[in-house]
Amino acid sequence: MPKNKLLQDLEEYFETLGQVRNLAQNYDEKLFNYLLEESKYKEEFKNRFFIFNKKALIFKMNEFLTFLDLKNLSGSFTSYANKIGLANKTKSLLKTNNEVILNFAFKDGVIKGGQSKDEQKTQEIFFNEILARDEIDVLFAQKVLQNFELIGESKNLQEYLKDNPNLLIKGNNLLALHSLKKLYANKVKLIYIDPPYNTGNDSFNYNDKFNHSTWLTFMKNRLEIAREFLRDDGAIFVQCDDNEQAYLKVLMDEIFGRENFVNCICVRSSTPSGLKTAHREKTIIKTKDYILVFAKNSSGIKLKPQYTRKEKWDTHYNYFFNKDLNKVSKLTEVMIKDGLLKEKSTINDIDINNKNHKNFYLKFAKSIFRGAPEMPKEQKQLSLSNKDTIISYLDSEGNLQYALNGNRFSFLQQTIKPVLNGAILEQDISNLLCDFWGDIDFQNTQNQGNVNFTNAKKPEQLLFRIIDMITNENDIVMDFFAGSGTTLAVAHKMKRKWIGIEQMDYIKDITKERLKKVVEGEQGGISKAVQWQSGGSFVYAELMPLNAIYKEKINNAKNNNELEKFYDELKTKAFLDYRVDIQDILKDKDFKELSLEDKKQILNLALDSNMDYVLYGDIKDKDYDISKETIKLNEIFYGDENV
Numbered sequence: 110m111p112k113n114k115l116l117q118d119l120e121e122y123f124e125t126l127g128q129v130r131n132l133a134q135n136y137d138e139k140l141f142n143y144l145l146e147e148s149k150y151k152e153e154f155k156n157r158f159f160i161f162n163k164k165a166l167i168f169k170m171n172e173f174l175t176f177l178d179l180k181n182l183s184g185s186f187t188s189y190a191n192k193i194g195l196a197n198k199t200k201s202l203l204k205t206n207n208e209v210i211l212n213f214a215f216k217d218g219v220i221k222g223g224q225s226k227d228e229q230k231t232q233e234i235f236f237n238e239i240l241a242r243d244e245i246d247v248l249f250a251q252k253v254l255q256n257f258e259l260i261g262e263s264k265n266l267q268e269y270l271k272d273n274p275n276l277l278i279k280g281n282n283l284l285a286l287h288s289l290k291k292l293y294a295n296k297v298k299l300i301y302i303d304p305p306y307n308t309g310n311d312s313f314n315y316n317d318k319f320n321h322s323t324w325l326t327f328m329k330n331r332l333e334i335a336r337e338f339l340r341d342d343g344a345i346f347v348q349c350d351d352n353e354q355a356y357l358k359v360l361m362d363e364i365f366g367r368e369n370f371v372n373c374i375c376v377r378s379s380t381p382s383g384l385k386t387a388h389r390e391k392t393i394i395k396t397k398d399y400i401l402v403f404a405k406n407s408s409g410i411k412l413k414p415q416y417t418r419k420e421k422w423d424t425h426y427n428y429f430f431n432k433d434l435n436k437v438s439k440l441t442e443v444m445i446k447d448g449l450l451k452e453k454s455t456i457n458d459i460d461i462n463n464k465n466h467k468n469f470y471l472k473f474a475k476s477i478f479r480g481a482p483e484m485p486k487e488q489k490q491l492s493l494s495n496k497d498t499i500i501s502y503l504d505s506e507g508n509l510q511y512a513l514n515g516n517r518f519s520f521l522q523q524t525i526k527p528v529l530n531g532a533i534l535e536q537d538i539s540n541l542l543c544d545f546w547g548d549i550d551f552q553n554t555q556n557q558g559n560v561n562f563t564n565a566k567k568p569e570q571l572l573f574r575i576i577d578m579i580t581n582e583n584d585i586v587m588d589f590f591a592g593s594g595t596t597l598a599v600a601h602k603m604k605r606k607w608i609g610i611e612q613m614d615y616i617k618d619i620t621k622e623r624l625k626k627v628v629e630g631e632q633g634g635i636s637k638a639v640q641w642q643s644g645g646s647f648v649y650a651e652l653m654p655l656n657a658i659y660k661e662k663i664n665n666a667k668n669n670n671e672l673e674k675f676y677d678e679l680k681t682k683a684f685l686d687y688r689v690d691i692q693d694i695l696k697d698k699d700f701k702e703l704s705l706e707d708k709k710q711i712l713n714l715a716l717d718s719n720m721d722y723v724l725y726g727d728i729k730d731k732d733y734d735i736s737k738e739t740i741k742l743n744e745i746f747y748g749d750e751n752v
Contacts, residue, residue: 114150115150115153115154115157115176116176116177118148118149118150119148119177122143122147122148123140123143126177129177130174130177133168133170133173133174133177134170134174136168136170141168144158144159145159145166157172157176158172158173158176247720247724248284248287249284249287250287250724250725250726251287251288251291251724251725251726251747252280252284252285252288252652252653252722252723252724252725253652253653253722253723253724253725253727253728253733253735253739253743254278254288254650254651254652254653254739254742254743254746255650255651255652255653255735255739256649256650256651257270257648257649257650257739257742258648258649258650259646259647259648260621260624260625260628260646260647260648260649261628261644261645261646261647262644262645262646264646266648266742267741267742267745269646269648270648270742270745270746271745273585273606274646274647274648275597275601275606275607275608275645275646275647275648276289276607276608276609276647276648276650277591277594277597277609277610277611277616277620277621277624277647277648277649277650278608278609278610278611278649278650278651278652279611279612279616279617279649279650279651279652280610280612280651280652280722281612281652281721281722282331282589282590282610282611282612283330283331283334284652284721284722285589285610285652286331286334286335286338286589286610287334288652288725289338289608290334290337290338291747292746292747292748293338293585293587293608294337294338295337295338295339295340295341296338296340296585297338297339297340297343297585297586297587297608298339298340298342298343298344298579298580298581298584298585298586299343299344299345299346299575299576299579299580299584299585299586299587300335300338300339300343300344300345300346300586300587300588300589301345301346301347301348301572301575301576301586301587301588301596302335302345302346302347302348302588302589302590303348303567303588303590303592304328304331304347304348304349304590305324305590321353321356324353325353325356325357325360328357328360329360329364331589332345332347332360332361332364332365333364335587335589336364336365336405338587339405340405341405341406341409342405342406342409342410342411343404343405343410343579344371344402344403344404344405344410344579345365345402345403345405346374346400346401346402346575347361347400347401347403348376348398348399348400348567349398349399349400349401350395350397350398350399351395351399354373354399354401357401358370358373358401361401361403365403365404365405366403368407369403369404369405369406369407370401370402370403371402371403371404371407371410371412372402372544373399373400373401373402373544374399374400374402374544374545374546375397375398375399375544375545375546376397376398376399376400376546376547376549376551376571377396377397377545377546377547377549377551378396378397378398378551379395379396379551379552380396380552381394381396400575410579412578412579413577413578413579414541414542415541415542415574415577415578416526416527416528416539416540416541416542417528417529417539417540417542417548418461418528418529418530418537418538418539418540418548419461419524419537419538419539419540421461422456422457422459422460422461422538423479423524423538424456424457425479426440426477426478426479426521427439427440427441427456427479428440428477428478428479428480428518429442429443429473429476429477429478430476430477430478430499430511430518430520431476432476435499437499437513440456440459440477441454441455441456441458441459444459444466444469447469449465449466449469461537461538467537470521470538471525471536471537473521474520474521474522474525475520475521475522476520477520477521478518478519478520478521479519480513480516480517480518480519481516481517481518481519482515482516482517483517484510484512484515484516484517485502485504488500488502488510488512489512489515492512492513492514492515492516493514493515496514497513497514498513499511499512499513500512500513521538524538524539525537525538525539526539529548529549529570529573529574529635529638531550532570532633532634532635532636532637532638533637533638534635534638534639542574546571546574549568549570549571549574550568550570551567551568551571566592566593566595567592567595567596568595568634569595569598569599569633569634569635570634570635572595572596572599572600573599573603573635573638573639576596576599576600576603576605577603580603580605582603582604582605583604583605583606584605584606585605585606585607585608586600586605586606586607586608587607587608587609588607588608588609588610589608589609589610590610590611591609591610591611591616591620592611592620593619593620593623594609594611594619594620594621594623594624595634596609597609597620597624598623598624598627598631598634599634599635601624601627601628601645601647602627602634602635602636602639602641603635603639604645607647621649624647627641627645628643628644628645628646628647629643630642630643630644650746652722653722653723653735653739654721654722654723655684655720655721655722655723655733656683656684656716656717656720656721657721657722659675659678659679659682659683659716660713660716660721662675662678663675663709663712663713664709664713666705666709668705669705669708672705672708672709672712676695679691679712679715679716680692680695683716683717684716684717684720685715685716685717691715694711694712694715723735725743725747728740728743
C-alpha cells in the first residue's frame with residue numbers, strides 16, 4: 110500500500126509532520142483551516158477527527174496525534190502495530206502522551222515471550238508494573254494443567270502427583286514458573302538454563318527495534334522468579350555468548366547480588382573450521398560460550414571439585430618408593446625392569462594412552478611420587494641432617510608422610526580422580542578444573558538421546574559436570590528452557606529429581622520422546638559413565654490454552670474470508686487486550702488494506718496475553734467444560750485435593 114494519502118497531503122503542505130503535531134497541540138487556526146477548508150481530503154479529515162456537537166465542531170486531538178504516529182505506514186505489521194502500542198487505562202498511546210519511557214536502567218516491565226514455533230516473530234507486549242499491576246497479577250496466577258501423562262514405572266498417576274514427581278511442562282515458561290512457585294519455592298538445588306542468545310539467528314527473534322532491551326527484560330522477568338526457587342545452598346548456571354554476556358552479568362549482579370557471583374566459566378564450544386573462518390580477516394573467530402554462575406547465598410554453597418584427565422605424563426613424578434624394602438628407585442628403572450619400557454628410555458617415554466602403562470601407574474599410584482619441598486620445618490631439618498635416609502612422620506591431620514633429603518614424598522595417588530574420558534567416567538591422573546573448560550566435544554551431539562535436534566543441543570558431558578558439581582542424589586534440578594531435554598535426561602540418569610519447561614511445539618516429539626527413551630534405558634551420552642540402565646518416571650502436562658485456541662484458528666486461516674469468519678467469535682468469546690478496541694481495528698481502513706499475514710499478527714496482538722491459558726481459579730467455571738478427571742488431577746497437583 111502506498112504511503113497514507115492523508116499523511117502525505119499534510120506533509121506536502123506543512124513540510125514536516127512534527128510541525129503538524131505542534132499546530133494540533135496548540136489548536137492552531139491555520140491547521141484547522143487546512144483540515145476543514147483547504148485540503149482536497151477535507152471531508153475525510155472532518156469525519157475522522159472532528160465530532161459535531163450543537164452546531165460546533167470538536168477536535169479529537171488524541172486521535173489525530175495517534176494518526177500522525179503512523180508516519181510512513183506502508184502496510185507492514187510493524188507499522189500498523191505502532192498504532193496499537195503501549196497504552197494506559199484511557200487507551201491513549203504512551204508513545205504519544207510521554208507518560209512512560211522505556212529505559213532499561215529503570216526496569217519495571219514484564220514480557221511474556223509467547224512463541225511456540227521457531228519461525229514465529231512477534232512484537233511482544235510489555236506489561237508495565239505501575240500501569241498494569243492488576244494485569245500482571247492475573248498473568249502470574251496459577252494456570253490449569255491438562256493432558257496429564259505418566260511415563261515410566263507403573264504407579265497410579267494421582268498418587269505419583271503427590272510425591273514430588275519429575276515434571277515436563279509444555280507452556281510459556283514465565284507463566285509455568287509462577288504456577289509452580291508455591292509448590293517449589295526454596296526447594297531447587299540447581300537451575301541450569303541455556304536461553305536464546307539474542308543473536309537474531311535463534312528462536313528469540315522479535316520484530317521490534319528494542320531487541321536488546323527486550324531480551325534483557327525477557328531475561329530479568331525469568332531470573333527474578335528463578336531465584337525464588339533456589340535453596341539457600343543452591344546455584345544457577347546460565348549459558349550465553351558474547352552477544353549479551355556482559356549485560357547479563359550486570360543484570361544477574363542486580364538480581365542475585367554481586368556478592369553471590371561465583372565465576373564465569375568459559376567453555377570451548379566450537380573449533381575454527383569451514384565457514385566459521387570466512388571472515389577471519391575482519392574479526393576474531395568465536396569458539397567459546399560462557400556460563401555465568403551465581404549462588405543463592407555465597408555462604409551456603411558448597412561445590413564438588415571437578416577434574417580433567419592430564420594430556421600427558423607429568424615428568425615430575427619420576428621416583429618409585431618400595432615400602433617393603435624402604436627403598437627409592439627411579440621410576441623408569443622399575444618400568445624397564447617390568448618390561449614396560451625399553452632400555453635407555455626416559456621419563457618422557459611414559460605414555461598415558463598406553464594401556465599397560467596406565468594399568469601400572471594406577472596400580473602403583475601409592476608408590477610413584479615426586480619430591481615436594483613443602484614440609485614442616487622441624488621434619489625438614491631432620492631429613493636434611495640424615496642424608497640419603499628415608500624418614501617418616503605424621504602430619505597435622507594424622508597422615509603418615511615420608512621424606513628424603515629435605516623433600517616430602519608427594520604420591521601420584523593424590524592426583525587420581527574420576528574424570529570424563531569421552532562418554533566414560535574413569536579413574537586417572539588429573540588436573541583440577543578451573544574456569545576454562547576446553548575438553549568437552551560440542552561437535553557431535555546432534556543425535557545424543559536418539560533424537561535429532563540441531564538447535565545448539567548441549568553435550569550430556571557438560572551437564573554431567575555441572576550437576577555433579579552442585580547436587581546430590583534426589584536433589585531437584587530445574588531447566589525452564591528445556592530444549593531437547595539434555596539437562597533433564599542427565600539429571601534422570603544421575604538419579605536427581607527434575608523440572609523441565611518448554612513452550613516450543615517440538616517438546617512433544619523431541620523432548621518428551623528423549624526422556625521416554627531415558628526411562629527405557631537409552632545408552633548414549635553419559636549412560637555408561639554413570640552405569641545407567643533404566644527406570645524412574647515423569648509426568649508430562651500442558652498449560653491449558655484459552656486465547657491460544659483462537660490464535661490457532663487465526664493462524665490456520667487460509668484467506669481473508671476464512672479469517673473474517675472468526676471476527677464475531679473474537680468479539681464475543683475471546684479475551685481481548687484492554688489496550689485494544691477490536692471493533693475499531695476491524696473497521697479501520699488501514700487494517701483492511703493489510704496483507705492476510707499482517708492481519709493475523711494484529712489480531713493475535715489484540716488477544717489478551719493474560720488469558721492465553723485458563724486460570725486455575727476458574728477451573729470449575731462451566732464455560733470451560735473441564736472434565737472431572739482434569740479438575741481432580743489439578744487439585745492434587747496444587748495440593749487442594751481436600752477442597
